[in-house]
Every structure is written in C-alpha cells, then in structure tokens.
Amino acid sequence: MRGVVMYAPGDVRVEDRPEPAILKPTDAIIRLSATCICGSDLWPYRGADKVEEPMPMGHEYAGIVEEVGSGVTSVKPGQFVVGSFFASDNTCEICRTGYQTSCVNREMLGTSGAAQSQRMRVPLADGTLVATPEVPDADLVPDFLAASDVLGTGWFAAVAAQVGPGKTVAVVGDGAVGLLGVMAAQQLGAERIIAMSRHEPRQKLALEFGATDIVTERGDAGVEQIKALTNGLGAHSVIEAVGTQESMHQAIGSTKPGGHVGYVGVTHDVTLNGDELFFSHVHLHGGPAPVRQYLPDLIDRIWNRKIRPGRVFDLELPLDDAAAGYQAMDTRQAIKVLLRP
Amino acid sequence: MRGVVMYAPGDVRVEDRPEPAILKPTDAIIRLSATCICGSDLWPYRGADKVEEPMPMGHEYAGIVEEVGSGVTSVKPGQFVVGSFFASDNTCEICRTGYQTSCVNREMLGTSGAAQSQRMRVPLADGTLVATPEVPDADLVPDFLAASDVLGTGWFAAVAAQVGPGKTVAVVGDGAVGLLGVMAAQQLGAERIIAMSRHEPRQKLALEFGATDIVTERGDAGVEQIKALTNGLGAHSVIEAVGTQESMHQAIGSTKPGGHVGYVGVTHDVTLNGDELFFSHVHLHGGPAPVRQYLPDLIDRIWNRKIRPGRVFDLELPLDDAAAGYQAMDTRQAIKVLLRP
Numbered sequence: 001m002r003g004v005v006m007y008a009p010g011d012v013r014v015e016d017r018p019e020p021a022i023l024k025p026t027d028a029i030i031r032l033s034a035t036c037i038c039g040s041d042l043w044p045y046r047g048a049d050k051v052e053e054p055m056p057m058g059h060e061y062a063g064i065v066e067e068v069g070s071g072v073t074s075v076k077p078g079q080f081v082v083g084s085f086f087a088s089d090n091t092c093e094i095c096r097t098g099y100q101t102s103c104v105n106r107e108m109l110g111t112s113g114a115a116q117s118q119r120m121r122v123p124l125a126d127g128t129l130v131a132t133p134e135v136p137d138a139d140l141v142p143d144f145l146a147a148s149d150v151l152g153t154g155w156f157a158a159v160a161a162q163v164g165p166g167k168t169v170a171v172v173g174d175g176a177v178g179l180l181g182v183m184a185a186q187q188l189g190a191e192r193i194i195a196m197s198r199h200e201p202r203q204k205l206a207l208e209f210g211a212t213d214i215v216t217e218r219g220d221a222g223v224e225q226i227k228a229l230t231n232g233l234g235a236h237s238v239i240e241a242v243g244t245q246e247s248m249h250q251a252i253g254s255t256k257p258g259g260h261v262g263y264v265g266v267t268h269d270v271t272l273n274g275d276e277l278f279f280s281h282v283h284l285h286g287g288p289a290p291v292r293q294y295l296p297d298l299i300d301r302i303w304n305r306k307i308r309p310g311r312v313f314d315l316e317l318p319l320d321d322a323a324a325g326y327q328a329m330d331t332r333q334a335i336k337v338l339l340r341p
Numbered sequence: 342m343r344g345v346v347m348y349a350p351g352d353v354r355v356e357d358r359p360e361p362a363i364l365k366p367t368d369a370i371i372r373l374s375a376t377c378i379c380g381s382d383l384w385p386y387r388g389a390d391k392v393e394e395p396m397p398m399g400h401e402y403a404g405i406v407e408e409v410g411s412g413v414t415s416v417k418p419g420q421f422v423v424g425s426f427f428a429s430d431n432t433c434e435i436c437r438t439g440y441q442t443s444c445v446n447r448e449m450l451g452t453s454g455a456a457q458s459q460r461m462r463v464p465l466a467d468g469t470l471v472a473t474p475e476v477p478d479a480d481l482v483p484d485f486l487a488a489s490d491v492l493g494t495g496w497f498a499a500v501a502a503q504v505g506p507g508k509t510v511a512v513v514g515d516g517a518v519g520l521l522g523v524m525a526a527q528q529l530g531a532e533r534i535i536a537m538s539r540h541e542p543r544q545k546l547a548l549e550f551g552a553t554d555i556v557t558e559r560g561d562a563g564v565e566q567i568k569a570l571t572n573g574l575g576a577h578s579v580i581e582a583v584g585t586q587e588s589m590h591q592a593i594g595s596t597k598p599g600g601h602v603g604y605v606g607v608t609h610d611v612t613l614n615g616d617e618l619f620f621s622h623v624h625l626h627g628g629p630a631p632v633r634q635y636l637p638d639l640i641d642r643i644w645n646r647k648i649r650p651g652r653v654f655d656l657e658l659p660l661d662d663a664a665a666g667y668q669a670m671d672t673r674q675a676i677k678v679l680l681r682p
Contacts, residue, residue: 093574094598102598102622104574233434233445248615257435257443257628267615274589274611277625278604281443284618284625287598 002341003117004057004322009047012323017056020113020121025071028125030081032063032341034145035115036313037325039175039336040266045326048268057322058116059085059109062144064135066119074126080136081129082144082299083122084152084291085109090127100292103127116322118341130295133303140302142310142338146180147298150336151309152291153264154180154241155298158188160262160285161237165189170226171211172251173241174202176312176336177264179209181239183307186210190237194229196222196250202335205311219246223253234259240286243267249276257281264289313338343682344458345398345663350388353664358397361454361462366412369466371422373404373682375486376456377654378666380516380677381607386667389609398663399457400426400450403485405476407460415467421477422470423485423640424463425493425632426450431468441633444468457663459682471636473644481643483651483679487521488639491677492650493632494605495521495582496639499529501603501626502578506530511567512552513592514582515543517653517677518605520550522580524648527551531578535570537563537591543676546652560587564594575600581627584608590617598622605630654679 003017020029035058043049062082065075075081088095088103095103105124113121122128136144154177163169169185171178174197185193186209194213195206203214215225227234234256240247243265251261252272263286277284301307315334317325325337344358361370376399384390403423406416416422429436429444436444446465454462463469477485495518504510510526512519515538526534527550535554536547544555556566568575575597581588584606592602593613604627618625642648656675658666666678 093572097599099599099622231434243615258438258440263619267619270615272613272615272618274584274608274613277613278608278628281440281628282626285623287619287622 001118002319003114004319006044006051006055006057008051009045012045012326014320014322017117020119022067022069023121024123025069026124026126027069028065028072028075028122028129029067029119030061030063030122031066031119032061032115032117033080033141034062035339035341036060036145037322037329037337037339038149039177041326042330043266043268045330056114056117057110058114060145060148061115061120062141062148068125072125075129075131079131081131082148082295083128083130084295085149086288087123087128088292089124090292095127098290098293100290101288116319116339118319128292130299132299136303142313143302143308144299145338146309146312147295147302149291150176150312151180151298152294153177153289154239155184155294156289156291157181157239157241157262157264157286158184160260161239162260163188163190163237166191167236168192168194168230169237169239170194170196170235170254171239171241172196172247172254173265174199174206175241178239178241179205179312179335180309181241182206182211183209183309185239187307194226194235199332208311219250220253222250226254230256236260237262241265243270245270248272252277252280252282255280255282259283260285262286312336316340342459343660344455345660347385347392347396347398349392350386353386353667355661355663358458361460363408363410364462365464366410367465367467368410369406369413369416369463369470370408370460371402371404371463372407372460373402373456373458374421374482375403376680376682377401377486378670378678378680379490380518382667383671384607384609386671397455397458398451399455401486401489402456402461403482403489409466413466416470416472420472422472423488423636424469424471425636426490427629428463428465428469429633430465431633436468439631439634441631442629457660457680459660469633471640473640477644483654484643484649485640486679487650487653488636488643490632491517491653492521492639493635494518494630495580496525496635497630497632498522498580498582498603498605498627499525501601502580503601504529504531504578507532508577509533509535509571510578510580511535511537511576511595512580512582513537513588513595514606515540515547516582519580519582520546520653520676521650522582523547523552524550524650526580528642528648535567535576540673542655549652560591561594563591567595571597577601578603582606584611586611589613593618593621593623596621596623600624601626603627653677657681
C-alpha cells in the first residue's frame with residue numbers, strides 16, 4: 001500500500017509500505033476514506049522536532065473497518081469509524097474520568113499505525129473507535145475526519161476554558177484547531193467570540209463559524225485589544241491553539257482574573273513565568289485533547305449536519321501528492337490539507 | 342505607637358511609629374488584638390526579596406474598630422473585625438466573582454497599613470472587614486487571626502484544588518498554610534489527606550487537623566510515594582503551599598491526569614516547563630488567596646468552635662520581641678509566631 005514517510009525536515013515522500021496486520025486481538029485494520037496533514041506535522045517538517053529516522057506520518061483518520069482482532073466486540077468490518085490520535089482502552093480509571101489521552105494503556109497513533117496511508121492498524125479498537133450510525137454520504141467524510149483531531153481538540157480547549165452561555169471567549173491561533181475552537185465556543189453557547197487572526201481567509205472562516213469580533217494585533221498589543229473589548233478586564237475564557245511562548249503569554253494576559261485558559265497547542269520550548277501566572281489569577285488547563293470523550297457527541301452533531309467542521313480543509317489532494325500538501329500548509333497557502341488515499 | 346520595621350535582611354526592629362489616621366472616608370482604624378509573622382515575611386528576612394528602604398511589616402490582623410471614615414457603613418467602633426491582606430471594594434466585577442485579591446481597587450496591606458503594630462489603618466473598610474457576631478472570648482482571638490491569611494489561603498488552595506468528598510488530597514508544604522490546607526481539606530470532606538512533612542511537631546499537627554497519611558520524602562522521591570499510595574496515578578487534588586521550583590514540580594507530579602493543583606505559595610524564581618505541564622494533564626489554579634470570599638464562612642466555623650486554626654501558633658511573644666519571633670520562624674523553631682501588641 002501507499003503511505004507518507006518523512007525522511008528529514010522538508011523531505012516528505014509517498015512510498016510503497018507494508019500492509020498493516022492484526023498484531024493483537026484488540027486491533028482493527030481500517031481502510032482510510034480520508035486522512036490529512038496536521039499542524040503538528042509541521043514541527044518536524046520545519047526542523048523544530050528532530051527526525052532521527054524515516055517516520056511514517058499521520059494520526060488523523062476516518063474510514064471503513066476491514067478486519068478486527070478476535071477480542072474486538074464494539075466495531076465490525078464494513079462500519080465507518082472515527083478515532084482519536086491516541087488509542088485508549090476507555091475503561092481504566094483515567095479514561096473513566098474523560099482523560100483518554102492519558103489512558104494507562106494509551107498508544108500514540110503514528111507510532112502504532114500511521115494514518116497518512118491507504119490502510120492502518122488501530123490498537124485498542126473497542127476503546128478507540130466510534131462507528132457512525134451508517135456509512136455516511138461522501139460529503140460528510142471531511143467533517144468526520146475533522147472530528148478525529150482538530151475539532152475534538154478545539155472542543156476540549158473550549159471545555160477546558162469553561163466556555164458557556166454568557167461568556168466572552170478569545171481564541172489565540174487561527175489554524176484549524178483555533179478555528180474549530182471558535183466553532184466549539186459557538187456550539188457551547190458563548191455570548192461573544194473574539195478570534196485573533198490577521199489572515200483574511202481565516203478571518204472569514206472564523207466569522208462563518210461564529211466569531212463576533214476579529215482582533216488582528218498579536219502579543220501585548222493583542223492583549224490590549226482584548227482588554228479594550230472587555231471593560232479592561234480580559235475575557236472569561238481563552239483558547240490557546242498555537243503552543244509558543246508568545247501565544248501562551250498572550251492567552252494568559254487576555255484572561256480576566258479568575259478566568260480560564262484552555263491550551264492545546266503542542267508546547268515547544270515554552271516556559272511559564274511563575275510570578276506572572278501567580279498574579280494572573282487564571283485557571284490553566286490543557287494538554288493532549290481527549291478527543292475520544294467527545295466523539296459520540298461530535299459524530300451526532302455531524303451526522304445531523306448541525307456543524308460542518310470539514311470546512312477547514314481548503315485543499316484536497318491525492319495521497320501521492322502529500323509533499324505538495326505539506327508545502328502548502330508550511331507556506332500558509334492552505335489552512336488544512338485533506339489527502340485521498 | 343509601637344510597630345515592627347525591617348531595615349535589612351535579618352534586621353527587624355520594633356520602634357515608635359506615627360499613629361495611623363483616617364485618610365479617606367472609606368478607611369477604618371483598628372486596634373490590633375493580635376498580629377503575627379507570615380512565612381512570606383521570611384522572604385525579605387532571608388534576603389530573597391530586596392529591602393530597599395525600611396519596611397513597616399505585617400499584613401495579618403484581627404482587632405477592635407476604633408474609628409471609621411464618614412463613608413463606612415458596615416462596621417462601627419467597638420466591633421471585633423477580621424480582614425484580608427488585600428483591601429478590596431467587594432463590589433467590582435472581579436470581587437463579585439470571588440477574586441477580591443484582584444479587585445480593581447485593591448490595596449496591599451503592609452503598604453497601606455502595617456499590621457505588626459498596635460494600631461493600623463484599613464482602606465476600603467466596608468469591602469475588606471468582616472465583624473464577628475460579638476467581641477469574642479479571648480481564647481478565640483488566635484483562631485480569628487489565623488483566618489486573616491493562613492487559614493483563608495489554605496482554604497483557597499483546597500478549593501482551587503477542587504477538594505471534596507471522595508477525593509484523595511496531597512499537601513506539599515508543612516508551614517501554617519499547608520497545615521491549614523489539611524484542615525480545609527478535612528472540612529471540605531476529603532476522603533484521604535496525605536501531608537508531606539519531615540518535621541515531627543508539624544506531622545502531629547497535620548494528623549490532628551485531619552491528615553490520614555504522612556509522606557516524609559521530597560522531590561521525585563515524594564512524587565513516587567504519592568503514586569505508591571494512589572494506585573500509581575497520583576492524587577485527585579494537590580495543595581502547593583511553598584512556592585519554589587521543587588515544590589511546584591512535586592505538586593504537578595503528584596497529581597493524577599485530569600486532577601487539580603491549587604497553588605498558593607508565593608512564587609520565587611519559579612519557571613514551569615511547558616512540556617511537563619502539557620503532558621501532565623493537570624488543572625492549575627492559584628495565586629494570592631481571595632481570603633475575603635471565605636471570611637464569613639470561616640468566622641462562622643470559628644465562632645461555633647468547629648475549627649481551631651489558631652493551633653498553628655506555637656509561640657506567642659509581646660510585639661516588642663518581634664525580632665526573636667522572626668528568628669524562631671527563620672530557624673523553624675516555631676511554625677508561626679503570634680505577637681501581642
């Protein structure tokens with residue numbers, strides 16, 4: 001089968017790779033209906049993460065179950081399924097509290113099975129995969145694919161930031177996660193949603209997803225703008241969807257005392273100043289989003305066409321053209337690239 | 342009147358100081374029934390904070406109202422009152438959400454009026470002071486004094502750590518705040534309370550306040566012990582009451598994924614590693630405790646003799662002997678020193 005492998009920063013190839021196989025009774029094999037390139041794939045692509053050996057890529061997936069191990073009971077061949085980027089047993093004490101990405105038996109997809117390929121192995125299939133009511137219409141496939149990571153991650157950020165009715169929400173980051181954080185905030189009933197973006201196509205999508213205000217300034221100037229819009233105090237809830245020193249500083253500074261920051265940008269060389277955090281009086285919560293917790297709800301909203309998160313895919317390419325997809329995202333020509341295996 | 346002034350690290354003197362006076366219509370003057378030395382007073386005493394000019398000391402107080410400004414309506418001369426170390430208006434948007442220490446009009450006591458003295462000026466008296474039902478029996482004065490800072494701070498840490506019924510709580514720090522964090526956890530219904538202490542008198546007090554387990558190890562060894570006691574996962578709620586790099590690391594490491602850290606130790610040169618925090622999956626909340634929020638409840642519990650937080654005072658001295666009190670706390674001969682003006 002064909003699959004994407006990163007050899008070095010900037011060097012992405014599509015190759016013939018071994019077919020995945022059931023290794024444990026709890027595994028499933030799925031045939032990808034669609035996969036995509038993640039903002040976090042750009043860290044090694046740009047050299048910010050090391051590429052020590054050729055890395056099979058991809059951890060976002062939606063597709064048809066082809067085969068299941070003897071211990072799998074909740075999904076079966078022929079079903080259309082969505083899963084998260086961490087496989088989880090969904091039964092341990094940590095999973096039961098909704099933190100499946102910290103499951104005591106978790107396995108990172110990409111390591112266990114790379115998703116930018118025609119087929120993949122999913123470990124812990126019963127705990128990881130959620131089936132749709134029936135095989136969906138083709139136009140819904142990008143929406144379900146978005147649920148696998150970026151929608152679920154934006155949703156977790158909104159929940160971690162305690163978004164709810166009557167709240168003012170600020171969103172730091174205009175990538176797919178930030179944009180879907182806007183969508184989550186709208187769905188969770190926020191009164192006002194301030195998207196921070198200076199890119200016109202992303203501003204448009206943010207407004208379409210429910211943003212009520214756009215702030216183009218960044219850093220301390222961005223914080224000042226948020227305060228100017230919030231009676232000098234800051235937003236109740238701030239979604240951080242970048243993961244840099246500047247974005248965390250911007251998120252904490254934009255939050256009112258007693259407010260909540262939900263951070264989901266994969267942190268890169270970030271250190272938080274203890275004094276700044278102490279006197280900010282904010283609540284801070286985040287980390288790898290436990291997408292699995294939200295999948296049943298998100299699948300329901302998509303199945304009933306209440307939300308169309310697949311709108312973040314503004315470029316679609318055949319899997320074999322993955323290298324062009326990486327380049328388009330790296331140069332911000334595309335928000336998010338969908339690959340058809 | 343007599344009052345404590347710090348001239349330099351290690352140099353604390355008791356001097357004749359000017360009598361405080363009403364400066365604004367919202368001020369009150371109180372005569373201290375008791376005051377005390379705070380763990381945070383040790384930072385400048387030990388040279389960790391600069392002493393740029395002679396500093397009148399003290400921010401913990403309970404006493405009798407002697408005079409009020411023309412705008413004060415909620416307390417009157419003759420009443421026994423307790424207040425927090427930040428004066429607050431208790432009416433602004435931030436106060437109304439319970440974060441009085443971030444009040445838009447807050448004033449730090451010590452700057453506005455130093456409490457280690459015979460009398461002090463309290464700004465924003467209506468928002469800051471809470472009167473007891475009547476002038477209390479003398480034996481309750483240390484308990485009310487404790488409510489002014491250390492009990493309220495331990496209480497906030499427990500609330501910030503989401504302590505409640507069925508929860509396992511770990512407490513990092515065996516100073517007065519940590520010990521009263523144990524008391525708060527017990528009052529808030531925690532099932533199991535693990536106090537981290539290697540000092541026998543403090544261990545005894547922790548057990549008396551409701552601790553169910555004592556862990557003597559620190560740092561990574563302490564984290565291992567907490568995990569060994571919690572099925573390998575960590576505590577639901579962790580109270581951090583020290584404020585150093587090691588104690589924050591210990592607190593975050595001792596918390597299970599999805600659990601809550603409440604941190605109230607005044608941070609000193611602490612930087613948090615973004616990666617460590619991201620993958621820990623903890624909730625982090627803390628800062629200067631909004632003691633004012635809890636005062637009515639704490640006063641009620643003390644008035645009805647349900648709790649005796651004044652037990653943390655294990656040395657009582659006349660105000661004029663304050664220097665000996667600082668020395669006793671610096672050398673850990675005393676947990677907390679009460680001063681009688």
